[in-house]
Amino acid sequence: SQQGEEDPQALSIQEGENATMNCSYKTSINNLQWYRQNSGRGLVHLILIRSNEREKHSGRLRVTLDTSKKSSSLLITASRAADTASYFCAMRQTGANNLFFGTGTRLTVIP
Amino acid sequence: GAGVSQSPSNKVTEKGKDVELRCDPISGHTALYWYRQRLGQGLEFLIYFQGNSAPDKSGLPSDRFSAERTGESVSTLTIQRTQQEDSAVYLCASSFHSPTNTDTQYFGPGTRLTVL
Numbered sequence: 758s759q760q761g762e763e764d765p766q767a768l769s770i771q772e773g774e775n776a777t778m779n780c781s782y783k784t785s786i787n788n789l790q791w792y793r794q795n796s797g798r799g800l801v802h803l804i805l806i807r808s809n810e811r812e813k814h815s816g817r818l819r820v821t822l823d824t825s826k827k828s829s830s831l832l833i834t835a836s837r838a839a840d841t842a843s844y845f846c847a848m849r850q851t852g853a854n855n856l857f858f859g860t861g862t863r864l865t866v867i868p
Numbered sequence: 869g870a871g872v873s874q875s876p877s878n879k880v881t882e883k884g885k886d887v888e889l890r891c892d893p894i895s896g897h898t899a900l901y902w903y904r905q906r907l908g909q910g911l912e913f914l915i916y917f918q919g920n921s922a923p924d925k926s927g928l929p930s931d932r933f934s935a936e937r938t939g940e941s942v943s944t945l946t947i948q949r950t951q952q953e954d955s956a957v958y959l960c961a962s963s964f965h966s967p968t969n970t971d972t973q974y975f976g977p978g979t980r981l982t983v984l
Contacts, residue, residue, distance in 0.1 A: 761910075790972070799872075799959065799977040800911075845910060849971075854924045855901055856973065858910040 761846050761859030769865040776833045778862040780846030781826075787849045789822055790856065791831050794843045803831075803844075838868045870894070872976035874960050880982045881950055889945045889979045891960030900937055901961045901973060902945050904929075911959060917943060950983045957981070 761782045770776055780789070788807045792800040806813045806822045806829070813820045819832040833840055843863050847856040873892045881887050893900050898919045903911040913927035917937040928934070932950075937943040947954055957980050961973040 792975075798957065800961075800973075800975040802972045802974070805972060847911075854916040854918070855913040855927065856911075857913070858903075860910050 761848055761857060763844075763846060763859040763862045765862060766860070767863045767865070769867065770836055772836060772838055772866055772868050774836055776836050776840070776864055776866070778831045778844050778846075778864070780829045780831070780859050782829075782846075782848045782857070782859075783827065784848070785851045786824075787851055789820075789829050790847045790849070791818075791820060791829075792845045792847055792858075794845060794861075800845065833864075836864075836866045838866050840864060841866050872960055872962055872974050874958075874976035874979050876979060877977065878980045878982075880984065882984050883952060884949055886946065886948045887950055887981060889947075889958050889981070891943045891945070891962075891976060893941070893943070893960070893962030894964075894974055896940075897962035897964050897974070898940055899963045899965070899971070900943050901963075902935055902943070903959045903961065905957045905959060905978070907956070914945070914958075947981075950981075952983045955981055955983045 763780050790805045791803045794800045804815045804818055804820050806820050817834045822829045843861045845861045846859040875890045900917045902914040905911050915935045916924040932948045935945045957978040959978045960976045963971045963973045965971045
């Protein structure tokens with residue numbers, strides 16, 4: 758069963774605009790990670806934020822984490838057509854061996 | 869260095885047949901994970917190996933599913949008596965450390981399994 762929910766399920770924007778994706782989860786976590794998936798195959802790790810962190814940046818990516826609300830957001834600034842992909846949040850639950858993945862957001866960036 | 873590799877990339881089989889999926893993790897990675905992803909959905913955890921410790925099999929959906937790993941090398945996921953509901957992409961990932969606050973998983977390209 759899914760431990761994380763993402764919204765929106767799908768997002769379509771023009772190149773150059775910003776894209777924001779949200780993730781909510783249910784349990785206590787050690788960290789939260791965001792992954793990107795192209796064409797339904799392998800995932801690529803984008804960024805990790807620890808439970809004691811509130812915001813993190815990596816290039817055009819900005820991630821926030823609010824553990825009191827059990828939510829995170831991923832912002833991609835100045836989007837490019839190459840950013841078109843599915844984006845998943847993944848939670849490292851306290852004491853768990855694996856990651857629990859969200860339902861994913863399908864981002865389409867129109868050139 | 870090489871990333872995580874999986875084979876075959878695609879597998880079509882008939883209902884009731886057994887299939888074996890292979891994963892080669894990144895050299896030196898002690899942890900290995902198998903996930904299943906049904907069409908349009910997120911990833912479901914199946915099984916986790918860490919070094920020579922007993923695997924965490926808590927995600928395996930039925931006793932038709934099993935996996936093996938020899939030391940810190942190749943892993944095989946076996947599905948016996950396949951059913952149409954087993955159709956999915958099976959993803960393998962590896963990571964360097966045992967689960968900590970900071971480990972990152974590196975994913976293979978997946979095996980797309982279609983059960984007719």
